[in-house]
Amino acid sequence: MADDLAFARLPLRRVELSPYAEPVPPDRWPATIPAVAQLLRDGLDLGPATVLVGENGTGKSTLVEAVAMAYGLNAEGGSTGAMHHTVDTESGLHEALTCRRGLGAAKWGFFLRAETMHAFFTYLQEGAGFGEPFHAMSHGESFVALLDSSRFLRPGLFVFDEPESALSFTAQLRLIGQLGDLVADGDSQVLLSTHSPVLAALPGARLLELGDWGWRETTWDELELVGHYRSFLDSPERYLRHLR
Secondary structure, three states: OOOHHHHOOOOOOEEEEOOOOOOOOOOOOOOOOHHHHHHHHHOEEOOOEEEEEEOOOOOHHHHHHHHHHHHOOOOOOEEOOOOOOOOOOOOOHHHHEEEEOOOOOOOOEEEEEHHHHHHHHHHHHHHOOOOOOHHHOOHHHHHHHHHOOHHHOOOOEEEEEOHHHHOOHHHHHHHHHHHHHHHHOOOOEEEEEEOOOOHHHOOOOEEEEEEOOEEEEEOOOOOHHHHHHHHHHHOHHHHHHHHO
C-alpha cells in the first residue's frame, strides 16, 4: 500500500486488532477462519475500493460485517446511526478491532447486506419515514431504488455484502458505475464482498481472494471465480453432467 498521506481523505485507512481488546482465542470461531486470523495478526489496509472474493465459508461476510460495525454501522445495515434490530447474528469480532481514519475524512457510512434487506426496508419505511414503497417492489427494483436515493450523494464509507443476489446483470453493471462515481470523488470509499465476476471487475479496486490461506491480493484474470465462470460459459455440459 502507498503511504498514509496518499489516503488521508479516506474514511477508513486501516482496520487492526485493538491494543485494548481482550485476547481472541485462536481456537474459537471466528478466529478459526484463516482470513479472520490474518486480520487479527496483520490488520487490513483499505484503499479507495476493496473487493473480497471467495467461496462460502471463507469469511467474506464475517470480515465486512466486522469492519462495518467497528466503523460504527449497524450489523443489519443502514447508514451511520441506524438502530433497527431483529436478531443477534454478528460474530462480535468488531469488539476486538480498531479503525484508523483519514484526517478530516467523512465519518458517515452505509452498510447494505443482502440477507437483511427486507428488515432494513421495513425500518426505512416504518421507523425512518423513508418515502419509497420498497415492499411493493421486487427485490431488485427496491435495491436499485435505494441506490438512486439521496443517501448515495454524500461522502463516506460504503460497505456491501454480496449485493448481487438482488441484481440482474445490467443492474450489476449499473452498480459498478455508481460505485466508480463514488470512489472517483476521492472522499468516498467502497468495501464489497461478492460472488459475482461482474462486481469483482470494479475498476481500480484492490482484489483480495479468500481461502484456506487467508487472503491474498490478486487480479481479476487470476481469480478462481473468473476461471470457473469462463469454463462454464464455454462448455456448461462439462459441469452439468456431473450433477446427474
